[in-house]
Amino acid sequence: MKALEQTTSKRKAPTQPRARVTVDCILQAAELIISKKGYEYATTNYIAQVAGVSIGTVYQYFPRKEAIVAALLENLVVNSTEPVRKYLLASMHKPFSECMPELIRLVLKNRKKSAFLFRRLPRDATKIGEESEQLTPETFLYSTIHAFFTHHRDEIKVDDIEMAMYVSEYLCVGVINAHLEDPTPKLTDEQMIEHLSSAVIKYLTK
Amino acid sequence: MKALEQTTSKRKAPTQPRARVTVDCILQAAELIISKKGYEYATTNYIAQVAGVSIGTVYQYFPRKEAIVAALLENLVVNSTEPVRKYLLASMHKPFSECMPELIRLVLKNRKKSAFLFRRLPRDATKIGEESEQLTPETFLYSTIHAFFTHHRDEIKVDDIEMAMYVSEYLCVGVINAHLEDPTPKLTDEQMIEHLSSAVIKYLTK
Amino acid sequence: MKALEQTTSKRKAPTQPRARVTVDCILQAAELIISKKGYEYATTNYIAQVAGVSIGTVYQYFPRKEAIVAALLENLVVNSTEPVRKYLLASMHKPFSECMPELIRLVLKNRKKSAFLFRRLPRDATKIGEESEQLTPETFLYSTIHAFFTHHRDEIKVDDIEMAMYVSEYLCVGVINAHLEDPTPKLTDEQMIEHLSSAVIKYLTK
């Protein structure tokens, strides 16, 4: 939760531990409200109330309402991507087909954690975009998956390798998203992982 | 001095042709604003202004602001799915591998048309949901693709056929969505269609 | 229901029987809504809907919303006072103590019929006042009771006869109103009538 410093200069940096706690409370309150009731209920006054601080204090740390959402989003992306990045770093040498299921499993798990919050965030709110450089989970994931693929390009049989990478990324992220948005009882997580791995590997290597 | 609260019914249904035109104007205005400027700019007064009618007229046909968006969404889903449905009906007998590219091309084309509007709609706004029975494009597409797959089940080599169908649907819809949300200059539409067809066919038949 | 001609000149006089029926429907609808739901729900459009005519038709006969209420009020006053007036005319010669219970009974009965509507009418709405010459049931009743008292002034033992009349009127009207506004299960209508007659007679003759 140290994410805010860079994006907005006007915001006060919480140097004292007490302040850090306050910022945390505010972000947690915002997350709670958005997840449980929806973005439209996340008014600054209500966030302050749930966080147990005054509205003045909220504005001490966040210059604009959008900054709260931006910070939330940033944390979200970083937190949900960090484990994936770690796994990829540790698996760069493993054969492609071996780590694909685990990779997908990891992405799914982390997406799932934040799916509810993410679903309720405004998809394309102009103002937030200005705040957070449009740092979506996708952007983040794409780059990491990209790196991984680059390390395994010799296993790939598709002609245009770069294109193959993008398609593979789309396959993974797209299917996981679709699975999270419209879950089917016909398809457990593990089954989905198995089939998706199979599809990606077939696509790349056959 | 509120009164009446005719919450249940959808307010007046336009009987005269003049009224029909008015309703269309309002919906078009709403779509234009949301697409071009974002959902947050779609205030009822602004919609009325762009539609060239008075605010009172808007409320003659839509009992709540959310009802406008709900109507928009409904039209969107129906319109963008109808061509796909037609193609599927006309292609039930064609071999699976032959019509897959065209099918994906069609879905992409129709999704694209509405992608901009859809992107800007609140992803999970509670109030709209109550209005529109949560009729997402996915729900609609899934069912039609589903029917198509049922007619081609003998071509499919995956063990569990039903599961294969769901995964294929996820593959198509997921990748198309991902492609539309984060377009890469590395991948033209046609390249995406080609690769995705290839991936789905490999997944299903190898 | 012929009450409307005098008060407002701009209003069209319903000469044809069909028109008379229409006016009746509108007035009945207004009365129904005000009685059952409250004055705040009596919007012109809703009245038209309940009356089964178009809003345009309403404005054919009533130039202003207030004119509807004024007509209602006028009818109310006239209708609820007419029986009392008739009884008084027929009883001018009867001894005072004999007809007092019947008089009160009559007033109560007629007030009761209209109590619900009257309760819900705005007590002191400036606009209606301008329309209807502030013709309240009270005004009407006072004058008729007054006439009756004048015919019985020899029975009265109170020094200042005119004053006694006013107080008696207040006693009757006030208690009946109070009884209607806050009815007590401890006091049936007949008991109230009996006690009130007794009180008035004692006041006047002892």
Place this chain on the structure above:
Amino acid sequence: MKALEQTTSKRKAPTQPRARVTVDCILQAAELIISKKGYEYATTNYIAQVAGVSIGTVYQYFPRKEAIVAALLENLVVNSTEPVRKYLLASMHKPFSECMPELIRLVLKNRKKSAFLFRRLPRDATKIGEESEQLTPETFLYSTIHAFFTHHRDEIKVDDIEMAMYVSEYLCVGVINAHLEDPTPKLTDEQMIEHLSSAVIKYLTK
């Protein structure tokens, strides 16, 4: 973009003295407007303007327009009844006939103070009722007069004592109301008090 809907609680309670003053200003402004111009002129924005605060401040302390009127009504009832209650407590032992004029005088005086405001309040507005537990001045006065009568039941000659009490209450309250609603130049306040006392005492003791 509504949100929150904190319908239950009465919104913020004024903790700082500054806030107390603000609430008072709002209530006084509302009273002034309703008394001087009528209920229909008491719009929230106008109340705010007259109170010298912003509309936002009004809604900080009153969740709904009706809540303002309800608060007004509550104050009205309490304030106008307190002196009567005090007098009754101090006069429980005095003989009945002695304190009756003073009692009526007191009730009249306090009703008069609030008569103008009360006259202009909607008589039976559903929404206000929901807000204020239908605490009318009548309810309040009845209960106190009731207590007083219970302490004097041995003076009363009417058979059914409880019934006599109700009728007496009706006589007092009804006549005072009637006197306030349709004042006659023929009858001064003091004359009315004298005659009403006389009537009540005759009714009870003869």
Place this chain on the structure above:
DNA sequence: TATGAATGAGTTTTCATTCAT
């Protein structure tokens, strides 16, 4: 630092009334 009272532009919504058909 923290508070919370105050702001007011801006939003949704209502409803009496008009007028072309």
Place this chain on the structure above:
DNA sequence: AATGAATGAAAACTCATTCAT
């Protein structure tokens, strides 16, 4: 005569934001 689509001023109410304490 009757219709009902259209009007728009005006009402209720919200909420991000400021600032004196």
